[in-house]
Amino acid sequence: MIELKDISKLYDLGEVKVNALKDVNLKINRGEYVAIMGPSGSGKSTLMHILGILDTASDGKYFLEDYDITALPDKEQARIRNKHFGFIFQSFNLFPELSALENVMLPMSYAGIGYKNRRSRAQELLEEVGLSHRMYHLPTMMSGGEQQRVAIARSLSNDPDLILADEPTGNLPSDKGEEIMVMLEKLNGKGVTVVMVTHNPEQGDRARRKISIKDGSLFSDELIAQGI
């Protein structure tokens, strides 16, 4: 599904140059559940941004379903993010001006879905994450766990093939984090590819593939046999 070839990311700050990623080669197949682990500053978020086409690599190639997407025009890249990717962030990144419902509806407006359909789909999704009683709440009126569940609902609004979650439980108490983990696992069970950054070794072990990154280079890449 995804193939990164010799991807490098260099931040040129004049005097200082930061090699956030160095010659990363990585293949992720459809349906995988990948955990990315590594110390702070090792380049995990940078890798996630490249995977999500939110950033362009300084060097290397990115193939999505065998298409080289680095050369695609901005509008096409935006369409891929919108229709095929779902993003979940450590700090939730909900729009504070919009209600939970409107936050979930937003990506569908870029997909050209009409208001009524957006609305009923968003309602369904919020019900699925157990927030039917919070639809009209603004993010500031919700707990962190609730906000992250809204974010998950939002990431699912256009039926993505790939979920990119950058430390989704990092800002949550462990019981709430556990709820999120369960949701991601359930999604993966339905065939959605999940790539998740985590600091928590226990969470890393629950994935089916664990990639370690250090100083911008892949350090290890192991498949984990889950208990049968």
Add this chain to the structure above:
Amino acid sequence: MKNEPMLIVQRRFTGRILESGLLILAVALGVGAAASGLSLLLHTNSYSRKMLESPEYRELIVSTQDNASDMETPLIETVKGDDVILTYEDLEAAELVPQVSYAYLSGKSRMRFMNEQFLAEMQQMEASRPEAGAGENSPEGQDALQPPDGGDFRENMTSMMEEAASDSSIIIPEIEELYGYEVTPQFFSAWNLEAQFGSLFTQSDMNGTSDYVVLGIDAARMINLNDEPLENLIGKKILSMRDYYIIAGILEETGTAYDESYFSLDKQAGFAGAMDRFRPGGNKQLRFTVADPEDLDAAAELLSSWFASEYGEGQTVISNPREEAEKLMNRNRGISYLILFLSTAGLFIASVNISNILMSRTLRMKKHVGILKALGASNVSILKLFSAEAAAITAIGAILGTIIAFPLAGAMETAMGLEKGSWILIFAGVLLSSILTFAFSVIPSFQNSGFEAAEAMRQAG
């Protein structure tokens, strides 16, 4: 068009109502001032051009020294110029000046009508006056309200009236009076006036004995009591205080004050007598019309030497109304440019400030842009989103600015002595200044859409 990204912008806008209100106010003031300034300039220019097209500004006026300076000069000095009397015959000068196409006399006059109402008034006056000692100091001549000979005069009139009433070819107007001009035949050609019915005066009428009158179209309607077709009025007589006037022609509509005026032949002009100086408006002003205003100076020079050799150096004055008008218009134009400069500077400063404020708004929205892009926004859709905000601010400001511009432009026009300008000019001004404001306010949108999503999202907050 209602979608969630737009909702974000909208709610941020209303959530910062003070800042947004000030933005709109700045646009409104800038657009209002610039629009009225621009419309004033356009108006001044077109008004000047239109005004100078009038035959009035293709004329040279020759008058005697004292006549020309009647307004300011003390009486003692005017006596000196009394030696010179300009008459109809002086129009001959035109023959020696090739640039002149028409030469004529024209003086304001008034026609008082004789009718029941007038007789009643006169009777009343007689009754209230102990002694009928009138007739001595009547400054207005025959047309003055004071009858020269009290009762006799009235009896005379009454019998004339009775006679007239029984004659269907005589019109007794119900109105009190008409204003008009005593002119010589070329007046009509000089002013491009054409007869719709009947005919205009010709040179031979000057020597005739009948009193002819030409009516402006509205003047004709005013005396047309029986609502006859206007052409039936031709050849009929009007009973005035002075005499009968025969209606020779009715002018085409001009859209000017001439429509409500009458024109009679300047009969005294025909006699060219010394009597002229004792008549009201006696000492004549001669008018010479050129075809091309460029020729005014050359014609003035030739006329001036003709009159100098005829009457002596400095006895006559040639005035050039166009020169005066152009001076005034250049002054007005200068003021308009200044106003436009100042108001545009105001608009510019306002626009730069708006651009600045929107720029800082944009920076606060950086993280939003990153998230929007992650969720599927392209550069173009981000650009559209923030341009819509800039457009909304500009549009609301422009509407308020239009409301400001109307009274502002009106006040400036009044102050400069112009007639009311067209609203189209104001809208043109609003449009142009709004485009400028929009151009400035849209700059931040370009900056906003250019943020790399990943970088934008690393932004705190």
